[in-house]
Amino acid sequence: MPLQVFGVVRQGHPLPGSGRDRESVGVRLVESGDLAAAVGEIEEGSELREEDAARHLDILILLLRDGPVLPLAFGTLSPDEDAVRAEVLDPAAADLAQRLAAVDGYVETRLEIFFDEPTALREVMEADPDVRALAAETQGASSLDARIALGEAVSMQLTSWRQQQAEALLETLAPAVEDIVETESSEPLQQRWAFLVRADALERLDDTVGRLRSSLQNAAAVEYVGPLPVYSFLGQVQADTAPPRSNWEAPPTRSGSAWGW
């Protein structure tokens, strides 16, 4: 039966779940040398769906509790265990071990701040006479084109308003994290960050986010997620440790990705 490969861990890494749960999680380790791949069986010819993506992430999150995890791309399949050893673990064993060491002790968290729209709209409109004039012009009697144009102009103003707010918030957050990646959003009022955090300093970030949340109160909705595998910092980990080049590549940054995000 084909195997779905979730991630790479160290040999002897505890299986995800505890006690009796372990069997139901349906994950086992394929080990080779110092390394192991977390795999699960998958029906021949079956398609992966959104629920499988959620399961993929859940498994990696469970694994992360007990030590470093390198997430593999969702949908990585192998015909059997031998292929996992021969094609995933063995060819880049040194590189993988080095990467595991580099991410050891680090986790990723995500912070999403959705600023209150009525507040932002009012501030932007009061500050920008041009958009105000455009709004007055299209008031009540506009074509779809005109309304989209107005909305786009407003959207751009909201984006820069949000960026200003975010800059101020980042000053508070930055001292509590090792690194920051900003994640784009299609919503102008949505600010999203991924943070690289030392696992033992997570509490400090929690406190910071907690303070930030209470200072924002109703001015924004805050979603704070983690700890996740260091998805957003795989490239940087590589740069820091300068492992030997191999046939392993972190996913390239593609601005025109077919996924669109």
Added chain:
Amino acid sequence: MTVATQSINRAPRPSSLADVLEVVLDKGIVIDAYVRVAVVGIELLTIDARIVIASVDTYLRFAEAVNRLDLQPDGQVSGLPGLMEEITEGGASSKTKGALSGAADKAKDAMSSLTGDEDEDEEEQPRRRPAKKTAAKRTSSSRSSSPRRRRQEG
């Protein structure tokens, strides 16, 4: 005390499936040797279209919201514009309902609210025609510029 706050503060993983997909899809270490990557049963086109539709829907929502703000300069809300405002108020409020459901950020919602808008436009067309010419002239160029899709994340 802090511990209790923390557990409420931080979620183990994103609450919505869309956010989960964003974490997982197109991320992680890719093996380009012999292990193949399965074709995922999530249609690429749907996801691509979702972004574009969401942007247009967002623009329309902002346009409505701004018009509700009542910030127009003094002296302009009289005569014909004022009259137009009254006439279209009914249409605008039903549209707002559709746009708000689109804000739920789900592709289906966005899609249906956009479709809803188009239907309403057809119905309202005769009433809107008088002002359409000027508005269209001003904005015809902006239509062609597609909503920007950027990506910074590595």
